Amino acid sequence: MTWALGWPLELKWAVKYAKKRKLCPIGVDDEERLYHAAGHDITRRLGVPPEDIPVLACWDGDDLKAVYAINIDRKAKTLEQARVRFHKLPPKSVAMKLAWLLDARHGPRWYEYDGGRAYDQSQSDSDWDSDAETIDIVIDVQDTDTEDESDSESGSTGPDSEQQSVAQSDSSLCPPKDCEAAMRTNLITATGDAEVTTQIRELAITGNDETIVGTDGITA
Numbered sequence: 001m002t003w004a005l006g007w008p009l010e011l012k013w014a015v016k017y018a019k020k021r022k023l024c025p026i027g028v029d030d031e032e033r034l035y036h037a038a039g040h041d042i043t044r045r046l047g048v049p050p051e052d053i054p055v056l057a058c059w060d061g062d063d064l065k066a067v068y069a070i071n072i073d074r075k076a077k078t079l080e081q082a083r084v085r086f087h088k089l090p091p092k093s094v095a096m097k098l099a100w101l102l103d104a105r106h107g108p109r110w111y112e113y114d115g116g117r118a119y120d121q122s123q124s125d126s127d128w129d130s131d132a133e134t135i136d137i138v139i140d141v142q143d144t145d146t147e148d149e150s151d152s153e154s155g156s157t158g159p160d161s162e163q164q165s166v167a168q169s170d171s172s173l174c175p176p177k178d179c180e181a182a183m184r185t186n187l188i189t190a191t192g193d194a195e196v197t198t199q200i201r202e203l204a205i206t207g208n209d210e211t212i213v214g215t216d217g218i219t220a
Contacts, residue, residue: 001074001078001112001113002112003082003112003113004054004056004058004069004072004111004112005070005073005082005084005110005111006053006069006109007067007102007104007108008065008066008068008111009038009042009055009067009068009102010102010103014038014039015038017041017042018035018037018038018041019034021041023037023038024037042068045101046094046101047094048090048094053068053069053070053090053094054068054072055069056069056113056114057113057115058113058114059111059112059114064114065111068098068102070089070090070095070098071084071108072113073085079110082110095108
């Protein structure tokens with residue numbers, strides 16, 4: 001099975017995003033069209049090659065969603081066996097920007113990839129990284145989503161800084177009161193709704209109960 005670590009593009013947010021940015025002609029209410037338009041725009045604004053942050057059809061409970069994957073494990077049989085490949089994680093600034101663009105309200109989670117494999121069927125399981133560390137995931141589900149299996153790699157709706165290079169110290173990527181990210185040793189954790197621990201280092205994204213990016217943060 002294949003598991004993708006990342007954030008889904010939620011339908012409600014995608015429709016609001018596409019309409020606010022006028023990605024489709026005025027009057028278009030086709031949710032599927034608006035959803036795809038939002039997805040393409042978010043990928044473009046992220047500013048990295050699409051293959052670096054692949055968008056995969058994954059299961060979120062009983063719902064199939066487009067998930068922006070910052071890490072992929074294509075060998076784990078269960079969620080508990082999913083592993084993070086740290087050398088394939090995107091820079092902190094890119095993960096922050098992605099979370100903001102997707103209006104993420106929790107840290108990255110594992111989702112089961114619908115296709116079973118993220119890459120060519122010719123790739124063998126011998127490609128499995130020996131340095132990947134087993135992770136423990138603790139989810140405190142309140143008003144949030146669920147999760148789900150993996151092997152590949154992974155922004156933010158910055159007000160008018162879209163054309164600027166994504167510097168790791170760029171504080172404009174996310175409002176400091178709503179979101180905070182850090183890379184440290186010994187832990188990868190998303191506080192609030194999810195906690196993911198490893199033995200190597202940490203990608204922590206914390207947020208309050210409000211949206212990370214309000215509608216007024218979506219800029220043309």
